[in-house]
Amino acid sequence: MTMTRRTVLLGTATGALSFAARGVFASNFPQQPIRIIVPYAPGGITDILSRLIADKMSDSLPGARVIVDNRPGAAGLLGTNQVAKATPDGYTILMGSIAPLVIAKIAAKDLSYDPFTDFVPITQIASAPLILAVNPAMPVSNAPDLIDLLKKNPGKYNYSSAGAGAPSHLAYELFRKRYDVDMAHIPYKGTGASLVDLVAGEVQLTMDSAAGLLPFIKSGRLKPLGVAAKTRSPLMPDVPSLEEQGLGEFDVSGWYGYLAPTGTPATIIETLSDAINKTVALPEVTQQITELGAIANATSPQAFKQLLQDEYTRWRPIVEELGLKFG
Known part of the structure; x- marks a missing residue:
């Protein structure tokens, strides 16, 4: 005791x-x-x-x-x-x-x-809202043009993301399903590696934050097509949202x-x-x-x-x- x-x-x-x-x-x-x-x-x-x-x-x-x-x-x-x-x-x-x-x-x-x-x-x-961007060699000037190109060329183009489950990957899945387009998903170990290959033309498009994209957009090495949010980005006031382009609400941040x-x-x-x-x-x-x-x-x-x-x-x-x- x-x-x-x-x-x-x-x-x-x-x-x-x-x-x-x-x-x-x-x-x-x-x-x-x-x-x-x-x-x-x-x-x-x-x-x-x-x-x-x-x-x-x-x-x-x-x-x-x-x-x-x-x-x-x-x-x-x-x-x-x-x-x-x-x-x-x-x-x-x-x-x-x-x-x-x-x-x-x-x-x-x-x-x-x-x-x-x-x-x-x-x-x-x-x-941070995501920005839809493509390699400048892509013959498109806006998001509807891109969707039309993807529909006419199923499986031809590659989409890069920062990795499985990243916002850029979720945006890919929603974009593919909502607009009924066929493109390959190439996941990378982070945004940096993804954008290196996008600039080089190894992949053709992505949706990612402006943090990584902006330097390449400013230098002309990437082309922005739309903002995946309800409003425009103050850093790119001339780039419309996907919703503004008639594609319905598409908000991934x-x-x-x-x-x-x-x-x-x-x-x-x-x-x-x-x-x-x-x-x-x-x-x-x-x-x-x-x-x-x-x-x-x-x-x-x-x-x-x-x-x-x-x-x-x-x-x-x-x-x-x-x-x-x-x-």
């Missing part, structure tokens, strides 16, 4: 000490570099946004040193899984997007993590935000959320996000969690109807 009471008291004391230690640890955060895992190759919007935040975050979180670590593979699953299994101490966080967090939960077989239980949302930072492994102390989540949101609110950061063709919209852990749930509800019937397989 005495032994049992002693064991209980010891366990209680140990738990109290552990809780106190975590509180002290969290209050001194950060004491080492914070690593942002980007589960895609360099060059895409997830990478560009992460480096933008990392460069300026020390202004909002004194003493912070932030490192961007690209871990591409398996359409974003490898890097995402690495964060899910990381020590929940706030020093390893994920730049998350729709593919590994929502589409994978719907369409991936034997997923090694659960996006809704293995992560704690920190904050969303931006969203990417969104981006940070998450930490489940078990990360709430005080650290709050510290990170506050620092990241202050960074996004810096005028020069907001301006750079806008110049990427994205919309700066830092939120909160609760709002980002709700977005994940809402996107799952929105995309599940569409993904299941399309029979989309992930990974």
